[in-house]
Amino acid sequence: MTPFKLRAWQLSDIDSLAKHANNPNIAKWLTNQFPYPYDKQAAETYIKMVANDHPQKVFAIEIDGEAVGSIGIFPQTDIHQKSAEIGYWLSEDYWHQGIMPQAVQEIVAYGFRTFDIVRIYARPFSTNKGSQRVLEKAGFTLEARLKNALYKQGAFLDEYIYAKLKP
Numbered sequence: 001m002t003p004f005k006l007r008a009w010q011l012s013d014i015d016s017l018a019k020h021a022n023n024p025n026i027a028k029w030l031t032n033q034f035p036y037p038y039d040k041q042a043a044e045t046y047i048k049m050v051a052n053d054h055p056q057k058v059f060a061i062e063i064d065g066e067a068v069g070s071i072g073i074f075p076q077t078d079i080h081q082k083s084a085e086i087g088y089w090l091s092e093d094y095w096h097q098g099i100m101p102q103a104v105q106e107i108v109a110y111g112f113r114t115f116d117i118v119r120i121y122a123r124p125f126s127t128n129k130g131s132q133r134v135l136e137k138a139g140f141t142l143e144a145r146l147k148n149a150l151y152k153q154g155a156f157l158d159e160y161i162y163a164k165l166k167p
């Protein structure tokens, strides 16, 4: 596995973010808030949105000094306040090395030690077998299949919910 580290996003990452995120093979698995094409303006807006959170919620995945992916943990509100959702993507240049299962385990440990939560979950598309595998390798359990919960690129899809409880 190529060594990586999780660290804060910074404005100097605009070029690398616009380069690695600009990929339809990534955008097709995410919400429509993740655009394709992904230009430098989108990169700057994103970094400005996530860079100043305290505690930090979104981390750049850095390889060889370059930001090549992102992983975030988002505590919920109201009656869901003890749960947090995670989301992630990685540059296609680095897929299939086991990087994201490791990054998910790091963000889970960070989440349980930083936020007052008991449950961390993710919501991959039913067709996203790669992400489901990531979650299984990181110790998550499939809890639910929501029929036709998603409408993406003109098609209905099922949404899966995977979760991990605080030990």
Ligand SMILES: CC(C)(COP(=O)(O)OP(=O)(O)OC[C@H]1O[C@@H](n2cnc3c(N)ncnc32)[C@H](O)[C@@H]1OP(=O)(O)O)[C@@H](O)C(=O)NCCC(=O)NCCS
Pocket: 025, 026, 027, 029, 030, 088, 089, 090, 091, 094, 095, 096, 097, 098, 099, 100, 101, 122, 123, 124, 125, 128, 129, 130, 131, 133, 134, 137
């Ligand atoms: C999903 C993603 C994060 C995986 O990251 P990664 O670091 O490459 O993860 P891994 O190295 O564990 O490789 C993916 C695993 O899924 C498996 N996989 C990938 N595509 C698959 C498919 N179509 N069917 C079955 N298994 C598949 C791989 O074989 C591998 O498992 P293995 O190690 O047991 O062989 C990355 O592909 C990505 O960024 N995708 C686009 C964005 C995305 O889907 N984000 C998640 C939204 S919920």
